[in-house]
Amino acid sequence: MSKRIDVKNLDIYYGDFHAVKSVSMTIEPRSVTAFIGPSGCGKSTVLRTLNRMHEVIPGAHVTGEVLMDDRNLYAKETDPVDVRRQVGMVFQRPNPFPTMSIRENVLAGVSLNSKRLSKSAADELLEQSLRGANLWTEVKDRLDRPGAGLSGGQQQRLCIARAIAVQPEVILMDEPCSALDPISTLAIEDLINELKSDYTVVIVTHNMQQAARVSDRTGFFNLEATGMPGELVEMDDTPKIFSNPSKKATEDYISGRFG
Structure with a gap:
């Protein structure tokens, strides 16, 4: 598990609107990469291209390449469903399936992928995934209760367990702590x-x-003006980005001069 991602000359469109231009970057395996930047600069849009969720929107398309260990995720022969199995996504707000139990939520992705598991194998995967999301000890005695009955922070960790259960190589997180209190945020950061x-x-x-706090490398995205495409201004080791960035726009954003 854990794959390197190389993005080369990626341009992203919503119909005729050019949303993000000319992004090239390398995302290293077994690391945390953070995307920062003001609202509307395209960072979440770029994130969604990494597992081909962007193209679910009618008219949305990309040019360029996204390579995962040299496999082009946008090649004609590449199945987007297979890409989404390998590249899991955790969204801004916790989204457990409301009618499902904790157990059913964790195993939902496995069921959707038509994998048949024996009860013992399913129980093992359930525990392994919940332990991986640091949630097992909190829920092991109520696995058949609704997932929606958990606290916000627990629900987000449940969604992470659901992502882990399908055994991906990459996990994408779109502002996973924005709806959480500080204690739950700390738990998610420790988990990351x-x-x-x-x-x-x-x-x-x-x-x-x-x-x-959490990332090894950071990419700063910006846009010249409203209506213009976003772009990756610079990407580097996180300590350098926050202490000695190469671009003035990055320094201005980090120091709070705008954004």
């Missing part, structure tokens, strides 16, 4: 640090302190 030992993790965050 643990996940990078097994997965490639990419996180979008508006919280620059969070990016500084």
